[in-house]
Amino acid sequence: MTDAAVNDVSVDTRKSGRFLYGASVVFLCAWVIVPIYFLLINTLSSPETVNSFPKPFIPEFDFGSLQFFAGFSGMLTALKNSVIVALLTMIMSIIIGAPAGYALSRFDFPGKGLFRMLILLTRAFPLPLLALPLAVMFIQTGLDDTAFGLALVHTTLAIPFAVLITFSLFSGIPIELEEAAWTLGCTRLTAFTKVVLPLILPGITASAIFAFVISWNEVFAAAVLTIENRTLTAFLLQNLDTSPLHLKFAGGFILVVPALIFIFAVRKYLFAMWGIANR
């Protein structure tokens, strides 16, 4: 066996390794992009094209389906409500969830294991089961039909994710960093805001996105707890499943786009997690 032969083998492995890597990247991108692309094509197609097969790969720019929704009364209000509720959910679940995650990772207290368990339990009960007593209570307290009330419910759904994500983030940051800050004159709070927070910002963003998407996608509670202030999902999603195909596509597109825009807007915080910050 000569050196040349060994080199050939390692070049080959590297080549096929690179090929496999490239193929995986292409596959994963296609996994996400192809469905969205088909959604776009069908949204911009006439009803006849939507019902025909095979589907074209280039949209024909027929705006009929989108125009229908432009004239659909209540769309904009519902969109605005959805954004408000999702933002409120995001803020509240971080404000409540992050300190809980910090406490779980930094302090030992009796019942810690049980507490972690209980947090997960909030996801154990299906909403259709909880919605009736919740709605009764909301009507009696006056929270009914408000963005804030709905955001409270969505926050409850998002908190387990917020707590568990932030818990593992805080656990990943050595306590020594904080201790060093304390010796240099920081209080617990300033050590947290000056040292820990910048380090975990990407993680916080990730759990914020989770909270946003959970709230954005939730239908049942939104449909029961809001009347005048319907969210976009409650307003549209229930009606789409029985609508003609071309309107299903257009409606789906309208539901997906704002969430996509939001994720693009916060993506730089997310990418900072992997050391390619602020692009």
Place this chain on the structure above:
Amino acid sequence: MTLHSKITGAVSGIAVSCIAFAAQADVLFWSTQAKPVEESQAMREQVLSGAGEVDYQPNDPGPWITRLNAELQADSGTIGVLGALHGDFSAMDPDDLVDLSDLGVMSASSTFNDLSKLGTDSMQYIPWMQASYIMAANKEALQYLPEGADVDALTYDQLIAWGQNVMTATGEAKFGFPAGPKGLKHRFFQGYLYPSYTNGVVRSFASDEAVTAWEKMRELWAVTNPASTNFSFLQEQLLSGDAWIVFDHTSRLAQAFNERPDDFIAFPAPAGPTGRGFMPVLAGVAIPRTAPDMEASKALVAHMLKPETQIATLRATNFFPVVDVDLPGDLPPAVTAAGDAVAKMSGSADANPGLLPAGLGDKGGDFNRVFVDSFERIVLGGQDIRAVLDDQKGKLAAIMEETGAPCWAPDAPSEGACPVE
């Protein structure tokens, strides 16, 4: 997203939610019908435009009943008028609905008016609109009709032979059946197959005639597009060509006729040994006892029953009027096609109408389940028909005994709960 804009968002959110309390003068029309976006748009713009300030909100049955129950429990309501199917109302406590007998409006059919009393002495809801299930076919399929068959007077055997001919000619099974998750297959068994073969639904559930009926269903399934377990709105498959001959609810076929009126025909359901079974569908409007403005709600109910509103509703939803009206000549193609088929079906000499299940209360879903499970076990699972029916019979009998529901047509009337024989 900067911190600043987040705070702005939060503040404006709280502000908006406070304002939302102030204005609520509209009558809230809380409905399970006219749900597809085009239909709800038409309800808002055409049907309800002359009825004052109405907020029309169509919902899935789950949120619909949950919200309603919450308002009833809290004794404080925002819902002014309810719109739903007979089955939804029969699942409710009649005390929660306002008596409407003194309103002075009712449907032209005494059967419907009786149904709307929900077993009490007064009308708990007012019949609002009606529909039915019919057959539809692509005109290309007509050339394969078996010899001597009249498309307006088919039998189940001819339908199966027709499906077989199409399959032989095209190499594909092109009968379409709404067996999808949201499909209305149970209505086919309750209102079409069973009345046509056994002249009953509950009494004859496990009879020998029922075994024959399920054997025919198996034969029909053999010429059915196997993807039917995903079909819930056969208008889509008619338009895409996946199915040529289909059975479905009139409003779930409407889009096909409206988009390509010249390509499809509508015709009555087939007949079996005991007649041409078919099921009328009835929707009604009611007022919950918690309605915030009773007068406005009553005015809206009365508005829904006006002949011109009924015609507008027909255009919007493809549900037919329940009062006597002169239908104008310029109706959409789907309405004329479906109307003709329903008229032929109910007017045929061997018509054998099977009413909607009544008196089952909240067990209506379990009742449907019995039929759907039987279908899945017999037709999809290939289990022995007699064994499955004897097994399911016990479940059906338990439901009937628990609810004490008396028999409905075409079953012979019963004293007390309808027996499973």
